[in-house]
Amino acid sequence: MGNPVDHSKSPWIHARFAQLTGEPVEYGKRLIGMDEFVPAVRAFIAEGGKGCNITLPFKFEAASLVDSCSERATLAQACNILRFEGGRIHGDNTDGIGFVADVERNAGVRLAGLDVLLLGAGGAAAGVLGPLLQAKPRRVVVANRTLAKAQALVQRHAALAQAEGVDLQAVALDAVTGSYDVVANATASSIAGAAVPVDPRVLKPGALAYDMMYGPAAAGFLQWAGEHGAVGRDGLGMLVEQAAEAFLVWRGVRPPSAQVLAELRQELQR
Numbered sequence: 001m002g003n004p005v006d007h008s009k010s011p012w013i014h015a016r017f018a019q020l021t022g023e024p025v026e027y028g029k030r031l032i033g034m035d036e037f038v039p040a041v042r043a044f045i046a047e048g049g050k051g052c053n054i055t056l057p058f059k060f061e062a063a064s065l066v067d068s069c070s071e072r073a074t075l076a077q078a079c080n081i082l083r084f085e086g087g088r089i090h091g092d093n094t095d096g097i098g099f100v101a102d103v104e105r106n107a108g109v110r111l112a113g114l115d116v117l118l119l120g121a122g123g124a125a126a127g128v129l130g131p132l133l134q135a136k137p138r139r140v141v142v143a144n145r146t147l148a149k150a151q152a153l154v155q156r157h158a159a160l161a162q163a164e165g166v167d168l169q170a171v172a173l174d175a176v177t178g179s180y181d182v183v184a185n186a187t188a189s190s191i192a193g194a195a196v197p198v199d200p201r202v203l204k205p206g207a208l209a210y211d212m213m214y215g216p217a218a219a220g221f222l223q224w225a226g227e228h229g230a231v232g233r234d235g236l237g238m239l240v241e242q243a244a245e246a247f248l249v250w251r252g253v254r255p256p257s258a259q260v261l262a263e264l265r266q267e268l269q270r
Contacts, residue, residue, distance in 0.1 A: 001040060002055030005029045007215060009236075009264060010053055013243045016263065017255035025251065037061050041082065041089075051083040051250045053243070056188075059093075059123030066091035075156060076126040081246045092249055095124060096131030098242025099184070099212070099235075104135070106237045106261065109182065109208050111135035117176065117202055118142045120186035121149040124212050128186060129153060133160050139167040141180070143198065145187075147172040173197050183230070184210045190217045200228035211235055215268070236268075237261050 002008070014027035032040045037058045044052060054062040059078040063069065066079060069091035073079050079091035103109050114137045118125055121144035132140060140161070144150035150170035154161075161168035171177075176198050189197050190213040203209060209225030210233050211218040218234040225232030244257035 001030050001032050001037070001044075001052050002058060003032050003034060005031050005055065007217070008055065009214075009239065009268075010243060012267070013240055013260060013264065014247065016260050017244070017247050020259070021247075021251070021253050021255050023247075023251045023253055025247075032058065038065060041065060045084050045089075049084060051081065051246075053246060054080050054082065056123065059127065063091055065089060072096065072127075072130050075130045075160065076123075077156070078123040078126045080123075080127055080242065081249060083250060092246075093127040094242040094245035094249070095127030095238070096129065097245045098238040098240075099128045099210075100131045100135050101241040101245075101257070102233075102235075102237030103182070103208065103210065106241075106258065107208060107210075107233055111137045111182065113138050114181040115139045115178070115204075116141070116182045116184065117180040117198075118184050118186060119173070119197060120144055120188075121146070121153045121170075122186065122188070125186035126153055128184070128212075129157050130160060133157060133164050133166050133168065136164050137166055137182075139169070141169045141171055141176065141178075143171050143173045143176045145173050145197070147175075176202055178202070179204045180207060182208045182210065184212065185221055186212050190221050193217075193220070196221055196224045200224065203228050203230045205229050206231060208233060212238060214239060236264065240264060 018025040062079040067088040073093040083090045142150045154170040207230045209230040211221040212235040214234040214236040222232035240261040
């Protein structure tokens with residue numbers, strides 16, 4: 001459920017997971033009006049729905065709808081998956097698990113000890129920050145156009161950052177200084193077709209420049225990364241890995257995400 005959803009590859013991913021695991025899953029996509037999220041969820045439950053993914057712009061609203069939620073979703077105050085069981089709604093957030101799995105396992109970049117710049121403080125950034133801190137980078141800087149929003153996100157994660165030994169800071173987008181091993185774009189700049197919101201000097205030579213969007217929306221960011229000596233990566237792997245974690249929450253079975261990611265990249269090249 002989201003707005004927009006036409007571009008979503010999640011139905012293809014979950015159909016493939018179902019084929020490979022033998023699990024009985026029917027998964028579709030629904031375009032939800034901007035003021036219609038809560039009634040849409042209630043209607044889906046009434047139809048017999050068992051769970052759903054939540055995408056832009058409803059992740060924060062989803063968190064306010066749940067009866068219970070996971071620790072990672074509580075910290076993010078955003079949910080990207082819901083599970084319906086016994087008349088109750090349980091919320092979770094698998095975005096961060098998906099991001100870390102794609103960066104470390106699929107891209108081969110170990111985050112421990114690195115300097116990371118996280119652009120944005122919306123639902124995607126909120127979901128990513130907790131698992132990112134648990135990967136133990138040296139430093140994470142959250143940069144957002146509205147500084148207060150970044151500060152609130154950092155404050156919620158301050159205790160976790162301290163426990164993990166990570167230097168966690170919030171800055172305004174136009175006040176970012178220094179250079180980073182990983183720059184992760186969780187802003188809406190790509191989907192809006194806007195310019196990358198930071199100076200290329202934030203990129204260390206050979207840095208991983210990661211856009212959480214994928215497909216044509218990520219093309220501008222990836223081009224920017226390549227032009228400035230960074231290794232660009234889109235968010236397709238994050239999409240597949242968070243979907244695999246969601247599938248595990250819903251069905252209790254972990255699907256073969258690496259195989260499905262390879263197949264999806266091949267599918268998109270046709």
